[in-house]
Amino acid sequence: MNHAFKKELLFGLVVLALLTALPLLSPGRVTLDFVIRLAALGVFATSLNILVGYGGMVSFGHAMFFGGGAYTFGLLMQRTEVSIPVALLGAIVFCSLLAWVIGMICVKLKEIYFSFLTLAFQMLIHSVIITWTSLTGGDQGLMGGIPRRPFWGGINVADPNTLYWFCVVIGVVSLLIMRYVLQSPFGYTLRMVRDNADRARFLGIDVWRIRLYAFILAGAFAGIGGSLMALFVSGAYPEFSYWTMSGEAVFMIMMGGINVFLGPIIGAGLLNIFNDIITRTTEYHGLALGVIVLIFALGFKRGITDFVGQLFNTITKKRVQS
Amino acid sequence: MDPIALYECVTSMSCIVTQTSAGLIVGSLLFLVAAGLTLIFGVLGVINFAHGSLYMLGAYMALSAYRITDSYVLSAVIAGAGVGLFSLIFERFFMRRVYQAEVLLQLLVCYALILIMDDAVKIIWGAEFQSMGMPAAFQAPPLFIFDGIVPVFYVFMISASAVIALVMWYLLTRTRLGKVVRAAAHNPTMTSVLGLNTAWIYAGVFAFGGALAGLAGALAAPVRSMSPGMGFSILIESFIVTVIGGMGSVSGALVGALVIGLVRSFGSIGFPLFVEGIMFLAMALILILKPSGLLGKEPR
Numbered sequence: 001m002n003h004a005f006k007k008e009l010l011f012g013l014v015v016l017a018l019l020t021a022l023p024l025l026s027p028g029r030v031t032l033d034f035v036i037r038l039a040a041l042g043v044f045a046t047s048l049n050i051l052v053g054y055g056g057m058v059s060f061g062h063a064m065f066f067g068g069g070a071y072t073f074g075l076l077m078q079r080t081e082v083s084i085p086v087a088l089l090g091a092i093v094f095c096s097l098l099a100w101v102i103g104m105i106c107v108k109l110k111e112i113y114f115s116f117l118t119l120a121f122q123m124l125i126h127s128v129i130i131t132w133t134s135l136t137g138g139d140q141g142l143m144g145g146i147p148r149r150p151f152w153g154g155i156n157v158a159d160p161n162t163l164y165w166f167c168v169v170i171g172v173v174s175l176l177i178m179r180y181v182l183q184s185p186f187g188y189t190l191r192m193v194r195d196n197a198d199r200a201r202f203l204g205i206d207v208w209r210i211r212l213y214a215f216i217l218a219g220a221f222a223g224i225g226g227s228l229m230a231l232f233v234s235g236a237y238p239e240f241s242y243w244t245m246s247g248e249a250v251f252m253i254m255m256g257g258i259n260v261f262l263g264p265i266i267g268a269g270l271l272n273i274f275n276d277i278i279t280r281t282t283e284y285h286g287l288a289l290g291v292i293v294l295i296f297a298l299g300f301k302r303g304i305t306d307f308v309g310q311l312f313n314t315i316t317k318k319r320v321q322s
Numbered sequence: 323m324d325p326i327a328l329y330e331c332v333t334s335m336s337c338i339v340t341q342t343s344a345g346l347i348v349g350s351l352l353f354l355v356a357a358g359l360t361l362i363f364g365v366l367g368v369i370n371f372a373h374g375s376l377y378m379l380g381a382y383m384a385l386s387a388y389r390i391t392d393s394y395v396l397s398a399v400i401a402g403a404g405v406g407l408f409s410l411i412f413e414r415f416f417m418r419r420v421y422q423a424e425v426l427l428q429l430l431v432c433y434a435l436i437l438i439m440d441d442a443v444k445i446i447w448g449a450e451f452q453s454m455g456m457p458a459a460f461q462a463p464p465l466f467i468f469d470g471i472v473p474v475f476y477v478f479m480i481s482a483s484a485v486i487a488l489v490m491w492y493l494l495t496r497t498r499l500g501k502v503v504r505a506a507a508h509n510p511t512m513t514s515v516l517g518l519n520t521a522w523i524y525a526g527v528f529a530f531g532g533a534l535a536g537l538a539g540a541l542a543a544p545v546r547s548m549s550p551g552m553g554f555s556i557l558i559e560s561f562i563v564t565v566i567g568g569m570g571s572v573s574g575a576l577v578g579a580l581v582i583g584l585v586r587s588f589g590s591i592g593f594p595l596f597v598e599g600i601m602f603l604a605m606a607l608i609l610i611l612k613p614s615g616l617l618g619k620e621p622r
Contacts, residue, residue, distance in 0.1 A: 058425045060371075105606050109613070111425050112369050113569070116561050117609070119371075123558045124602050131595065243554065247433040254426055284445065290437035297430040298419055 005183055009176060016172045023161045032164045036232050038269055039171030044225030045252040045264035046178055050218040052250070053258035054182055055211060056194030057107065060115045060246050061122030062222055064102075065095045067241020068125065069223025070230035074142045075135070083151035084231070088170070091227045092220050098125075099219025100212070107211035119243060126241045141237035146230060157231070167228050174224050179261055181217065190214050255296055257303020266304060328592030339470025341587045347476050347545070349583025350483030354538035356560035356567070356575040357490065358531030364570030365507040365527045368421060371432035372412075373560070374553025375439040376532045380405045380539025381548050382447050385454050394457035394544070401540035402533045409532025413525050421524075436554075443550040454543040479541050486537070487576060494572065503527060507570070562605045568618020577616055 023032060044066050051057045069091040076087035106117050129136045137143050148163070150156040157163040181187055189210055193200045197207050230236045239245060248271060256267025278288045300307065331337040359373050370376075380401045387397030412435065420427045460475040494500040506513045506523045514520045538556075546552070560575075563582050567574025582601060589597040608615060 052426060058429060060429055105609060109609070112363075112428075113565075115425055115429060116369055116371075117565075120558055120561055120602065120605070123555075124598065127598055244437075247430075247437075250426065250429055250433065254430055258426070284441045286437035287441035287445075290434040290441070293430055293434035293437070294416070297427050297434065298416065301423065301427065 002183075005180060008179060008183075012172055012176045012179075016168065019168045019172070020165060023164055029160070032160070033232075034272060036164055036167045036228070037272055038265070039167045040225045040228035040232060041252070041268040041272065042225075042265040043171055043174045043228065044222050045249050045256070045268045046175060046261070047218045047221035047225065048249045049253045049258055049261075049264045050178065050182065050190075050214055050221070052253055053263075054187065054190050054194065055214045057211065057215070058111065058115045058250070059106075059118040059218075060243070060250065061118030061120070062218070062249050063243070063245035064118075064122040064125040064241050065099060065219040065222035066226040066229070066245060066249075067129065067236070067238070068098055068219075069095050069226030070236035070240045071129065071136060071142065071226075072223070073227035074146045074230045074236040077146045077149070078142070078144065081149075083149060084157065084166075085151060088224065088227050091223045095223030095226075096216050096220045099216045103212045103215035103219070107208060107215055119246070122241060122243060122246060126238060126243075129238050129241060136236075136238075139238055142230075142235050145234045146236075148231070148234075163231070167232065170224065170228060174221055175265070178217075178221060182261065186210075186213070251293055251296070253303070255303055257305030257307070257309075259303070260305035260309065263303050263305040270304075324594075325592055328588065331588070331591050336469035336471075337591075339467050339472065341591065342584065343470070343472045343476050343480075345584035345587030346580070347479050347583070348586050349580040350480050351538050351542050351556070352560050352563050352582055353483060353576050353579035354486065354534045354541070355556055356563040356579055357487075357572050358534035359560055360564045360567070360570055360575045361534075361572060362528055362531040363564070364572075365503060366421065366524050368417070368428050369561075370417075370528070370531070371429060371557070372435040372439070373531070373535055374555075374557030375436050376405050376409060376535035376553070377539040377542075377556055378443060378548070378550070378553035379408060379439065380536030381543045381546070381552065382443055382452075382539075383536065384540035384543045385447070385452060385548065388454055388457065388543070394459055398537060398540040401543075402537040405536025405539070406529045406533030408536075410525055410529040412532075413528040417528065418521070418524070439553075440550045447548075447550075449550060451547045451549045453547045456544050460544070475544060479545075482541060486534070490572060559601070562601050565605050565615060566608050568615025571615065571617045574615055574617030 019035060022035065044062075047065075048059060048062045051059045051062070072091040072094040073087050076082055076090045077084070080087075082090070102118075102121050106114055106121070109117055130139050132138075148156075148158040150158070155162060155166070157166050182190075189200070189205060192203075193205065193207050193210050200210075201207055226236075226240060229240065252267035252271050253264040254267070255270055256265065257263030274289070274292060275285075278285050282288055331341060355373060355377055358376075359370060362368065362370050362373075383404045384397045384401035387400040388394055391397055391400075416431050416435070417428075420431050456475060460473075460478060462474045464471045464473045465477065466472075492500075494503065502513070502518055503523060503526075505516075506518070506520050506527075510520050513523070559582065560579075563578035564575055565578075566581065567576070567578030581604075585600060585604070586597055589600055593600070
């Protein structure tokens with residue numbers, strides 16, 4: 001573990017401690033629910049950014065793993081007697097396998113082909129969920145609630161505060177692991193493949209394999225995000241793996257910025273807030289969100305963290321010059 | 323799975339005729355949408371993820387035009403022209419700005435358009451399912467060919483698509499306009515150096531592709547029910563068609579569309595639950611064995 005990561009680990013633990021202390025200050029349920037949703041969506045968006053920001057592969061079907069994780073987790077909890085961590089592990093394994101199979105076909109393709117093929121596979125997964133009614137409940141989603149069994153002796157997630165702590169811990173730990181992997185030699189190889197695949201190939205790197213590993217990694221973490229969401233809303237719905245979910249994820253990372261690790265989480269938070277406001281003020285959710293997306297995509301053309309970073313750069317440069 | 327039913331069908335002439343005609347109408351719709359998609363990709367190098375929304379808009383426009391004018395052919399023309407105009411505006415004001423940008427932004431602009439269009443349709447035409455009903459001109463008894471039933475409207479749809487395919491082939495390969503478009507697809511910089519306005523060629527191709535999708539929507543209106551979001555499934559299917567036929571190849575889109583159309587109609591007898599799976603399997607196989615598609619050129 002290198003020195004830089006130790007600092008980040010410390011930072012992560014401090015954030016974790018602060019978030020853990022939040023319920024003790026007794027803010028409203030709304031705030032805690034917001035953080036839980038942020039944990040689920042933040043992990044999901046960051047996992048997509050492994051592909052988009054670090055791998056240069058713009059996936060438009062990433063929600064298939066979000067939905068896949070949610071359904072696997074929910075079904076394991078409903079149909080078997082396993083504990084929450086085991087069900088979570090099951091979701092990770094399922095999503096990794098799914099990502100492995102789909103990734104083998106997809107990562108060969110360049111840019112826009114990759115985007116569309118991932119989108120197409122996602123629609124296949126979505127239609128499987130819709131048609132396989134006996135297992136998934138079809139378009140009604142996984143009904144009957146997901147049992148919140150206590151595990152490891154005394155951890156009882158049926159208690160709202162414990163549920164909050166559980167989601168926050170899983171969220172922060174997942175982010176730290178992703179950060180660690182992206183700062184490892186593998187992460188830098190992935191960046192090289194993004195910047196110049198030919199050059200990486202000349203250096204003896206198996207480009208296809210690196211991309212595939214990134215795809216599996218991203219799929220697995222999206223599965224964690226989906227599981228957290230399923231646990232929180234106590235159900236899984238076909239919309240989790242619908243293309244709009246992927247679109248939202250792409251928008252989150254674009255809005256937050258793909259060049260900074262924490263960008264997608266900021267984007268996830270912003271979209272969360274936007275969605276709350278939109279749902280409260282208008283019934284035309286798509287129309288309002290579409291206009292916001294257009295403003296960001298055509299007006300700013302980059303994420304908020306990029307914007308702040310640039311501002312910071314110009315300020316420091318001026319100081320150096322003067 | 324019901325292979326016996328499929329066997330019984332392919333050994334009976336009437337079933338073959340009925341299923342083939344059903345497959346051909348699906349194929350002609352897919353061809354019209356996929357041809358626009360593949361043409362835009364071939365010339366502009368972008369995939370119009372919002373192409374399905376143009377198809378939807380075409381269907382709804384045809385519905386309204388038919389209710390007003392009471393003439394189906396006229397409403398189909400209005401839908402084609404209207405969607406073409408809409409695409410032109412979309413290209414000029416939005417899509418044009420992201421040609422040079424990363425795929426992420428192209429994706430987002432299309433995503434925004436799909437969201438906005440689905441809601442706009444809800445506002446204008448309502449969220450519930452709508453149907454046009456068979457236009458009076460086509461309410462004739464179906465044709466019986468070898469005892470197979472073929473509705474008159476199917477014949478019209480198939481021949482209209484065939485005519486459009488022929489016109490497209492003629493325009494692209496036999497006219498100066500086609501030459502210009504092919505030149506812009508091949509080497510846009512050189513084309514603009516030669517004094518041709520590539521920006522307007524792009525806009526024109528985009529509008530033409532959109533008009534084809536609008537026409538497809540209008541042709542589908544009498545036989546399909548309409549709802550907001552109806553464009554998305556045809557977008558995925560026409561993408562499969564373009565991958566099978568080869569990205570950027572219009573003739574490939576024709577072959578792919580006919581294959582997928584026939585697979586759908588015969589597959590729905592033999593293995594109704596796996597039709598979609600088979601289409602994806604075909605696409606995956608093509609991508610692994612011949613990524614450029616059946617009729618596509620090797621990537622430069």
